[in-house]
Amino acid sequence: MSFVKCCFEAGEGHDFLDSFVQKCTDPGCCCGCCSALRPRYKRLVDNIFPAIPQDGLVKTNMEKLTFYSLSSPEKLDRIGEYLFQKASRDIYRRRHGFVIIAMEAMDQLLVACHSQTLNLFVESFLKMVQKLLESTDPQLQILATQSFVRFANIEEDTPSYHRRYDFFVSKFSAMCHSNHIDKVQRDNIRLAGIQGLQGVIRKTVSDDLVENIWEAQHMDKIVPSLLYNMQTAEKYDTVLCMEGGAGEEEPARLAEACLRELVGRASFGHIRSVLRPVLTHFDRHELWIPNDFAVHTFKIIMFSIQAQYSYSVVEALMQHLDAGGSGASERDYTRVRAARAAVLSNIVAIAAGDSVGPSVLEIINNLLTNLRASVARDSEKETDEKLYQEALINALGEFADHLPDFQKIDIMMFIVNKVPSSQRANKGTKADCMLQSILLKSLLKVGTTYRTGELSKAFPAAFLDALLRVAAAAEPRARALLQRILHTLLDRRGNAPRLHHATVDVCELGLIVEKCSRQDLIFISKHGYALFSSLYEGLQLESNMMENVEAIYTTLALICIELGSEETVGDIMQLVLAIQQSSLSNPVLSVAQQCQLQAISISLAALVPHVLLLPRLADYIHKIIVARREEAPHLLPPLREEYDDLPPAKMPNKLPYLMMDQMALCDMLKAHGVDVSRLSAASPYSAGNVALPHRHSWLEAGAAQGRDSLAEITAPGTELDSANSSPGVQRQTQHDDLDEEYRMFTEKYNHNHRPAMQNFGAYRSDNDFWHWGHQDSRSSEHDMRRDRKHTSGGSQSGVSLEALRRAAGGPTGAERRDAERRRATLNNAFRTAPFDQLLHITQPKYEIKDKLEEIFNSISEEPLLPQSGPCSPAGKSYQHQVPPYTKYFPELFLY
Amino acid sequence: MEDYKFLFKVVLVGNAGVGKTCLVRRFTQGLFPPGQGATIGVDFMIKTVEVDGEKVKLQIWDTAGQERFRSITQSYYRSAHALILVYDISCQPTFDCLPDWLREIEEYANNKVLRILVGNKTDREDREIPRHIGEDFAQRHGMYFLETSAKEAENVERLFMEIAVELMERGGVMTHNFTY
Ligand SMILES: Nc1nc2c(ncn2[C@@H]2O[C@H](COP(=O)(O)OP(=O)(O)OP(=O)(O)O)[C@@H](O)[C@H]2O)c(=O)[nH]1
Numbered sequence A: 001m002s003f004v005k006c007c008f009e010a011g012e013g014h015d016f017l018d019s020f021v022q023k024c025t026d027p028g029c030c031c032g033c034c035s036a037l038r039p040r041y042k043r044l045v046d047n048i049f050p051a052i053p054q055d056g057l058v059k060t061n062m063e064k065l066t067f068y069s070l071s072s073p074e075k076l077d078r079i080g081e082y083l084f085q086k087a088s089r090d091i092y093r094r095r096h097g098f099v100i101i102a103m104e105a106m107d108q109l110l111v112a113c114h115s116q117t118l119n120l121f122v123e124s125f126l127k128m129v130q131k132l133l134e135s136t137d138p139q140l141q142i143l144a145t146q147s148f149v150r151f152a153n154i155e156e157d158t159p160s161y162h163r164r165y166d167f168f169v170s171k172f173s174a175m176c177h178s179n180h181i182d183k184v185q186r187d188n189i190r191l192a193g194i195q196g197l198q199g200v201i202r203k204t205v206s207d208d209l210v211e212n213i214w215e216a217q218h219m220d221k222i223v224p225s226l227l228y229n230m231q232t233a234e235k236y237d238t239v240l241c242m243e244g245g246a247g248e249e250e251p252a253r254l255a256e257a258c259l260r261e262l263v264g265r266a267s268f269g270h271i272r273s274v275l276r277p278v279l280t281h282f283d284r285h286e287l288w289i290p291n292d293f294a295v296h297t298f299k300i301i302m303f304s305i306q307a308q309y310s311y312s313v314v315e316a317l318m319q320h321l322d323a324g325g326s327g328a329s330e331r332d333y334t335r336v337r338a339a340r341a342a343v344l345s346n347i348v349a350i351a352a353g354d355s356v357g358p359s360v361l362e363i364i365n366n367l368l369t370n371l372r373a374s375v376a377r378d379s380e381k382e383t384d385e386k387l388y389q390e391a392l393i394n395a396l397g398e399f400a401d402h403l404p405d406f407q408k409i410d411i412m413m414f415i416v417n418k419v420p421s422s423q424r425a426n427k428g429t430k431a432d433c434m435l436q437s438i439l440l441k442s443l444l445k446v447g448t449t450y451r452t453g454e455l456s457k458a459f460p461a462a463f464l465d466a467l468l469r470v471a472a473a474a475e476p477r478a479r480a481l482l483q484r485i486l487h488t489l490l491d492r493r494g495n496a497p498r499l500h501h502a503t504v505d506v507c508e509l510g511l512i513v514e515k516c517s518r519q520d521l522i523f524i525s526k527h528g529y530a531l532f533s534s535l536y537e538g539l540q541l542e543s544n545m546m547e548n549v550e551a552i553y554t555t556l557a558l559i560c561i562e563l564g565s566e567e568t569v570g571d572i573m574q575l576v577l578a579i580q581q582s583s584l585s586n587p588v589l590s591v592a593q594q595c596q597l598q599a600i601s602i603s604l605a606a607l608v609p610h611v612l613l614l615p616r617l618a619d620y621i622h623k624i625i626v627a628r629r630e631e632a633p634h635l636l637p638p639l640r641e642e643y644d645d646l647p648p649a650k651m652p653n654k655l656p657y658l659m660m661d662q663m664a665l666c667d668m669l670k671a672h673g674v675d676v677s678r679l680s681a682a683s684p685y686s687a688g689n690v691a692l693p694h695r696h697s698w699l700e701a702g703a704a705q706g707r708d709s710l711a712e713i714t715a716p717g718t719e720l721d722s723a724n725s726s727p728g729v730q731r732q733t734q735h736d737d738l739d740e741e742y743r744m745f746t747e748k749y750n751h752n753h754r755p756a757m758q759n760f761g762a763y764r765s766d767n768d769f770w771h772w773g774h775q776d777s778r779s780s781e782h783d784m785r786r787d788r789k790h791t792s793g794g795s796q797s798g799v800s801l802e803a804l805r806r807a808a809g810g811p812t813g814a815e816r817r818d819a820e821r822r823r824a825t826l827n828n829a830f831r832t833a834p835f836d837q838l839l840h841i842t843q844p845k846y847e848i849k850d851k852l853e854e855i856f857n858s859i860s861e862e863p864l865l866p867q868s869g870p871c872s873p874a875g876k877s878y879q880h881q882v883p884p885y886t887k888y889f890p891e892l893f894l895y
Numbered sequence B: 001m002e003d004y005k006f007l008f009k010v011v012l013v014g015n016a017g018v019g020k021t022c023l024v025r026r027f028t029q030g031l032f033p034p035g036q037g038a039t040i041g042v043d044f045m046i047k048t049v050e051v052d053g054e055k056v057k058l059q060i061w062d063t064a065g066q067e068r069f070r071s072i073t074q075s076y077y078r079s080a081h082a083l084i085l086v087y088d089i090s091c092q093p094t095f096d097c098l099p100d101w102l103r104e105i106e107e108y109a110n111n112k113v114l115r116i117l118v119g120n121k122t123d124r125e126d127r128e129i130p131r132h133i134g135e136d137f138a139q140r141h142g143m144y145f146l147e148t149s150a151k152e153a154e155n156v157e158r159l160f161m162e163i164a165v166e167l168m169e170r171g172g173v174m175t176h177n178f179t180y
């Protein structure tokens, strides 16, 4: 054996003098005689060993050895090598007592000697540790780990850059998985493994040159080893910050502390290296369902990560939502996805506080993308998919909840612009409807976290515009949801729950009413009409369910409370009257709907004097209520789904004396000193309008203008020659189409070269859109359709006063002349235009409609971060190169 | 005194229950452990052998066959000099999984790694995979092939010795004392 040779090592001459008395304590040494020739450092080392290992390290001799090492640091590496050789032999001979002593000696030397030469000593030291770790004896492995940890805590002046920790990471990770039959022993080995890993991390983390601990080969061992120990805990006690040292004698607790340390030390570039194995581990060990451990772990990560990076965790988890499970069935897969989303919703709030600017948008955008993907998946297991969607929506809400309010509005704008247009949803693909409702749910979720102060802040014009666009959605459920969003944004005083159901007993509701502020008045004077007409139209839809009617009631009631004032009461009462009137005159409404409208109009009428303290008005309304109670309780709340048993004599239109009277209302209000000029004028509302997308948009330009033009817009289109068309038949009025095409034709080829379509798309919220439709006194496709609707019911009762009057009087002379002129120009055009132009105007029969469809489709199909801005909320045409972030979140870029 | 000249890392892979741990313990400790429990994560053993008068230290990493540990076990492939892929000759499914294992090895191991296919449990009467089927498979995939019995100590010593010899002949990886 080679150690024989070492006894005669050269260059140790000066040690000879004091060596002759020494006795070689090593029984393995070949001869007793060599002791005299042994170098001094070997004798010093030999002397620290007792005769029997139970006696332990010979302390005084150890002091001598230490002193020697300190005074002759150049000998340190030889001392280390010699100790290692002795220990190797002892391990081989299973004399573990001596091994332990050798290790202890090395520990002491390591701690005592802070010198340049420590470096070489460390090599022997680590070889020793490795040697011990290689043994099958748990005791030696644990001992070695302890020494390693001691070493890890020493700061080396010049760390050795060629030193590698592969073996330690591999071995400690293996120890973390110890399967020792004895539980106590197993826990000890696992604890040692975790401590060892912690040591490696501490030793290497600060200096990438030593060893890049963040490399996948290490992280893929370290992270699962920690998680494996954490997951065995009996219960998961998630705390923000662990108390130092408490309970760290349990593998689970220590592993958690170690994970926290690791995550806390991760710089931006390293976070992914930690997260990837975390996610893989959860997949492999199927720890998503139930997800309590996942929530625990991800919270810990969020708590310990450097705050500015917490967004990366959210991002990584979001990107993992869809990652494939390991051979799981489709059903399990959907459930796993839902569980992951639930974890996300648990941590996303922690990130919100630290997220800035673009990352906020990215999170929202990513959530929406996942929602859309989920909708697109025609999942067999709809309930599971729903769970997933709900979890995502929750995540969205949780996240938004922790953002400042101004960002919430931005986010709501962003979401509402992703809602598929009603036009498109009309065509009724199931996915579109679902997406619509899901996005609205998300919007509602975010909306509920918003605390409305000033209404103008809660409803920036573009946002209100977009909201009201959705208010005309085809799907009744979607419309009801939209109203709930309005409720949450309007309701500043917590009255909404009391106003869920219509009632005339307003005094008993315990409503909280405060005076309306000036800013609010400005808001309502600007947007009141848009809001009112949208709500009014919402009440006129054939497809309305009771839920819709009540939801709009709640919205209106909240408006009364939040915005009731002398200035607005006239408008509100005008709307109330219009609703009452529409119940009598709108031919599409069912009996139930008629009764419901009666009930909500009287409820609102009862609310107004309560809010504004108008006793006379209150008296008047009360009288009507009392009378109805006697004679026609079906015209009062509560609303019912069905009013089947109603005799014809009790139909609302048979009971004119139970109606609120316009003149009487005017008188009451006048008596209270309210200006009633608007209330006494003709109503701007007319029943039976087909709600159209963007209908209200023009109102942006100014309420007054809209008010004046509304009657004109809706009335004159009434067609005499289609008055006998049967209701519900979709008859295409041929000459209207021609007119329409002609108008386009002339606009395209004669006047300006602006493509007519742009009016619908990019310019839709300016006045142009609305006015061009009837400049020609003929209406656009939109109006035309609405007109048909008017006339289809014309046989029953007047649609609006204006329309009736016109219908009775026949077309006026001016209208007739107009029509003549148009026909002539059209004929002319057909005679003279080149063939292909004619082809162009006649062939795509419903070009406008198609084009609109196309535009709407592009709006809802464009990527969630749109490249250009056809759906830009303000209707301005944005520069195409404007990055989407700045467009939707201009404010976010302020910091 | 680190009394070896070569250090080789050997990793055992294969389905759960094919006898990887038994093979390692037979080789390193000379016994067939009764009631050997499933390996969790990774286990480690060391054994020094002598080839042509040279000491060769074999670091043996015995991985868990269970699916759930697959990601941590894969992380051990990378530094392996030799990979022993084990199946159970009396259990067809463990043989059927071999292509999957090869794919994993392809993905995670060094492409110069020495690969050995081992059909274990030859002592069993109920053989399902004839020897030549295993041999064919190994040949097609450029692997060494051996049938063993950890129970009867058949071919176990030989398995590891041949790995040591082969790795030494390849000579490429000469590792000295400083490998942590
Ligand atoms: N008859 C027979 N049984 C064996 C042999 N080798 C292993 N076994 C048995 O097979 C079972 C599994 O052996 P292990 O060595 O634990 O298998 P493993 O491949 O390590 O399994 P994992 O650790 O779960 O991946 C045990 O019950 C062993 O007794 C053998 O050569 N012959």
Ligand SMILES: [Mg+2]
Residues within 6 Å of the ligand: B020, B021, B022, B037, B038, B039, B062, B063, B064, B065
């Ligand atoms: Mg095993």
